Amino acid sequence: MERIFRKLQKISGSFFVSLPKKWVENFNLTSKSPVAIDVRNDGSLSISPKHEKQDTNLKEEITLHSSPFIAREIVKQCLSGQTNIVVISDKEIDKDLRSEIRWLVNGLPNTEIIEDQRQRLVIQNFGYKKIPTKKLIQRLLYLVADMLENLIENRIDDLKYNFDQLRKFYFILVTHIRTYLRTGIYVSEDTDFTPLEAMDYRMFCEKIEEIGKILRDLRLNDNVKEFFLEINQYFSDVMNAYLKKDFVLAHKAWLRKDKLLERANSLLNTLDYKDKDKVKDMIRIAEKCKDMAAFI
Secondary structure, eight states, X not given: OOOOOOOOEEETTEEEOOOOHHHHHHTTOOTTOOEEEEEOTTSOEEEEEOOOOOXXXXXXXXXXXXXXXXXXXXXXXXXTTOSEEEEXXXXXXXXXXXXXXXXXXXXXXXXXXXXXXXXXXXXXXOSGGGSOHHHHHHHHHHHXXXXXXXXXXXXXXXXXXXXXXXXXXXHHHHHHHHHHHHHSOOOSSOOOOOHHHHHHHHHHHHHHHHHHHHHHHOOOOTTTHHHHHHHHHHHHHHHHHHHHTOHHHHHHHHHHHHHHHHHHHHHHTTSOHHHHHHHHXXXXXXXXXXXXXXXX
């Protein structure tokens, strides 16, 4: 994250500070453009472009006409925060297309097909709006922490179950963020984050989900377990830094990745190719953790 320093100026009793020209140009701002200034708990200020809310709110129900790409459109609408989606067709919905829709809906959290007729399907989302966005982020962190422990204890069934939960909660979070950025409407109980913070949340959680994908396919043995324990501790420190909003711990964690890389490189010189691949996966986890620390 780039840091820019400016000197305060005083004009007629008021204090001013100039904004970076590149930042202003990136958001197409002018001298009359409104900006939002948030005062954080630690006393720092966050400045972001003020997004005007769209005139049209999300509808409780949207009707889609069946087409070969309807399954993709259903997922898009779910991500946009639609509660009820009605799919209609002027003829019987193709069997393969119906199976594809059922498969996709089954993989979405709190989403069910509540009406399944020859020329009509109704998909409904249940309750995802009730979960606060920040609670979702905490849930994602704890799920990955559980997956790390599952691997250490060789509980593969639990590992797979936690990964499935991780994907579902990640989907809900993406729905929250995309709906807010698209409409300016908070769809959960959280109403105190800015557009820039929302984008940070999204990128932070992308890293969490990517770590989950690596853990899902990783298996340990005695040759790499000791190094994995270091990776486990590294994630735990980043997680604690986020939960406690501890910027000092986050900075220390951000710096520590290089030492882990040195340790990994020394291991790579002694292991066979299968174990080398495991260590490389752990390096990728460390890289994701470092990226997470940068967003705290």
